[in-house]
Amino acid sequence: MKTNSLSAWILAVRPYSLGNSVILVLVGSALAWSDGAFHLLPALLCLLFALLMQCTANLVNDLWDYLKGADQPDRLGPDRAFAKGYITLGAMKGGIAAFTLAACAAGCALLAWALRHDVLRYGGWELVAVGLLCVVFAYFYTAGPWPLAYHGLGDVAVILFFGLIPVGFTYYLQTGTWNWEVTLAALACGLVIDTMLMINNFRDRDEDARCRKRTVVVLLGAAFGRWGYLLLGVAAAALCLTLAFAGRYGAALLPLLYLTLHVATWRKMVRIDHGDALNVCLGETARNIMLFGALLTVGILIG
Template identity: 80%
Template sequence: MKTNSLSAWILAVRPYSLGNSVILVLIGSALAYTDHSFHWLPAVLCLVFAVLMQCTANLVNDLWDFLKGADKPDRLGPDRAFAKGYITLPAMKAGIAGFTLAACAAGIGLLVWALRAGILRYGGWELIAAGAACILFAYFYTAGPWPLAYHGLGDIAVILFFGLVPVGFTYYIQTGAWTWEVLVAALACGLVIDTMLMVNNFRDREEDARCNKRTIVVCLGAGVGRWGYFALGAAAVALCLTLLAGGRIWAALLPLPYLAAHTATWRKLLRIDHGDALNVCLGETARNIMLFGALLTIGILLG
């Protein structure tokens, strides 16, 4: 692969993972639509911001996992562009800065729209705080003197920034409110997306232990990875069932087929147990996340 080529950048931003950001904004927007408050422009800006911030986080992760020794050229997981030498250090730093600035531009657009719409409760400071938190998460998940992913906080960070924040603020920006149903849907999304981190950490547990990357699986043992993976998906479906209390029957029941797909992948994870063969489970997990997002979005729209 040619150094700093388009193909190298596509590999670096990990397009297979960007669907996570898409489904989060879709679910938040679907909830706003059923509450008669959907606005297409902030929904699009939320989507652009979420995707750009995920690209930023992926690039920072690509760079700093290599610098910290977690990603080596012979890693078990999918190829990393910087570790393979496909992107140079100056280009990677420039790319991170570029994606961050582009995300900030989308965030400023959101702030301007929301202020003009008069929909915010705290004068826009809540959006500034949320945007700043997203940027800090993107960087300090793997970078900095105390990276979250290296101190057992990766899963909490994913549930927060790939669940509660994007779904909640996508809804809030369009409605000026926050409901218990939004909280349930956002938390369910965070748990489902954390299954991808869990299977990654389960696969890499021996490498992570060698480089002192203290994930939950490294700290508490492989059993937590095996059973935690299943528990995350099952808990997400259980949370969706609570939407029955709000009369959202389809949103509660339609995600149930996801649990069957999730269970099948979990059983495969147990059989394989270790090695790069677990990348099959990683691919299936990405597919299952998209399935969950599609089913929950459709269920919300159906009522």
């Protein structure tokens, strides 16, 4: 692969993972639609911000996992562009800066729309604070003197920044409100997306232990990774069931179909147990996450 080529950058931003951002905005927007407050422009801007921030986080992870020794050219998972030498150090730093600035521009556009339409309760400062928090955590997930992913907090960060914040604020920006149904749907999304981190950490547990990357699987053992993966998906579906109390029967029941594929992937994960063969489970997990998001979105829309 040619150094700093378009193909190298596509590899670096990990397009297979970007569907996560899409489903989060879809779920938040579906909730807004069902409550009669959907707005296309802020929904699109939320999607743009989410995608750009995820690309930023992926590039930071690509660079710093290598610098910290967690990603080597012979890693078990999918190729990392910087570790393989496909992107130079200067170009990677420039790319991180460019994606960060683009995300901030999208955030400013969101703020301008929200202020013009008077949907924010606290004058826009809440949006500024959340936007800055997203930028900070995109960096400190793997970079900095105390990276979250290296101290067993990666899963907490995923549930917060790939669940509660994107779904909740996509809804809030369109409606000006937040309720318990939004919180439960957002938390369910975060738990499902965390299955991708769990399978990654389960696969990489030996490498992570060697480089002192203390993920929850390293700290609590492989058995925790096996059962944790299963329980994350089951807990997400169970949370969706509670939406029936709000009369959202479609949103409560349709996500149960996700469990069939989730359990099948878990059984395969347990059978394979270690090695790069677990990348099959990673691909299936990405598929399952998209299915969950689609089922929950449709379920919300049909009531």
